[in-house]
Amino acid sequence: MGSLMAAVASFLAARSCAGRWLVRIEDVDRPREVAGAADRILFDLERFGFEWDGPVWYQSVRQLHYRDALDRLIAAEHAYPCACSRREVQMAALSGVDGYRYDGRCRSGLPEGGKTRAWRLRVPDECVVYQDGVQGWQSQNLPQDVGDFVLLRADGCWAYQLAVVVDDAEQGVNQVVRGADLLDSTPRQICLQRLLGYAQPKYFHIPVIANSRGEKLSKQTCAPALVEGSEVRQLWTALHLLWQSPPRGLREASLPEIWQWALSHWSVNGMPQKRSISVAVDQSLEYTFLKLSK
């Protein structure tokens, strides 16, 4: 349901202002890739009646572009090699928004005999401030909250932050609509956009659904899977959880009818400025809001 909500929100945001909606498969994290997962996602999108514009981009075939971007950052001395093992990084870690942050020990050069394992960004000493279309003004102090983050990992995989920034720029993305679980990543992406001379898209971070303990719903926290054959019901629920107040009668509509309603009513104005919303899910897959306090 969380993935469906992000797809619905971004699709409606794009189409309600005559924009194009792009589908990109972010498959650079090779050790975690599941065979057939990308095809399954595209099949599910079609099942719900989504139509995307242009070809689907696969990050796994775009690695030379990430290499070019990294080379530019290295040439400008914005990136540096890091010799630390995962264990060394964790032993010396300081606290940050992701739980810990790198202490920057390779910033002024590799240690004696050290080999390059990963490449990191030398984060500028500044606060990134931007206005999110849902969450309002956001600010993050990169050195204190994040530290020098990884661009190319020791296992040879490209970091999500670099890959999305390069692809967003090359695809001409000017609006990013996604779950608020990615809110803390955005300043890193804005920082990279500035250093690489890319335009900054407008960001909209929608509240994600969570259980009563505030944990994002996922397979690990027993989120129910989207069963085939009840697409309209599930779209109705996604619209309901996206604060669109769909009329109850729309649950019996056809796919084109519910999409038409959703397109003509899309608005982010009523959405709460919250990272997550607690919901309960019952046996018949009905979602109920648990509490609406700030």
Ligand SMILES: [Zn+2]
């Ligand atoms: Zn290091």
